[in-house]
Amino acid sequence: MGYSRYDAAARGRAAWNAGKTVGTKRPLTQKQIWAVRFFLDREGRVRDRALFDLAIDSKLRGCDLVKIKTGDLVTGPEIRTRAMVVQQKTGRPVQFELTSDVRASLLSWLEKRGGSVSDYAFPSRIDHGNHMSTRQYARLVDEWVTAIGLRSSDYGTHSLRRTKAAMIYKATGNLRAIQILLGHTKIENTVRYLGVDIEDALLLAERTEI
Numbered sequence: 069m070g071y072s073r074y075d076a077a078a079r080g081r082a083a084w085n086a087g088k089t090v091g092t093k094r095p096l097t098q099k100q101i102w103a104v105r106f107f108l109d110r111e112g113r114v115r116d117r118a119l120f121d122l123a124i125d126s127k128l129r130g131c132d133l134v135k136i137k138t139g140d141l142v143t144g145p146e147i148r149t150r151a152m153v154v155q156q157k158t159g160r161p162v163q164f165e166l167t168s169d170v171r172a173s174l175l176s177w178l179e180k181r182g183g184s185v186s187d188y189a190f191p192s193r194i195d196h197g198n199h200m201s202t203r204q205y206a207r208l209v210d211e212w213v214t215a216i217g218l219r220s221s222d223y224g225t226h227s228l229r230r231t232k233a234a235m236i237y238k239a240t241g242n243l244r245a246i247q248i249l250l251g252h253t254k255i256e257n258t259v260r261y262l263g264v265d266i267e268d269a270l271l272l273a274e275r276t277e278i
Contacts, residue, residue: 209223
């Protein structure tokens with residue numbers, strides 16, 4: 069809820085973004101991904117390693133990531149190579165791949181977690197029958213990036229969502245593919261999300277010789 073500048077109660081109130089870094093959060097680099105993985109492995113944080121890996125591969129929003137159930141990730145005794153969830157924001161399904169390293173970390177966590185296919189893969193620390201909150205997920209991301217020497221104000225849950233998409237775009241320049249992977253309804257949303265600008269377009273054009 070906003071406040072009018074004529075509202076006496078609002079006088080002297082600091083702006084919501086005072087002292088905060090706002091705007092698009094940076095994606096992680098390959099080196100930073102491996103640094104986070106090394107930190108989590110060293111600390112024996114099996115759940116966090118699985119959550120981090122899944123966040124990178126799935127490219128899901130935090131609200132969708134925390135609600136994933138074990139049954140979304142497994143088929144029989146194995147981790148799926150591809151999975152699909154329905155996005156909360158759009159109500160549309162989106163598919164994602166699970167690469168071999170990610171499947172391994174997920175398997176380690178789910179074997180330790182136990183339970184049934186109807187359980188949330190990442191339960192709440194307070195109510196084990198419910199899923200982890202997006203706030204708890206955001207706190208974990210802050211902790212991970214801080215642990216490898218990054219400023220938490222520059223990174224967030226959307227950094228993990230953007231990371232693989234940004235790498236794929238840099239390697240291919242295929243915006244339509246990124247749109248599908250992120251589950252965007254409009255290509256314009258993908259352009260804004262990746263921060264594509266004229267410099268990107270010119271670099272892609274320079275790589276193409278006729």
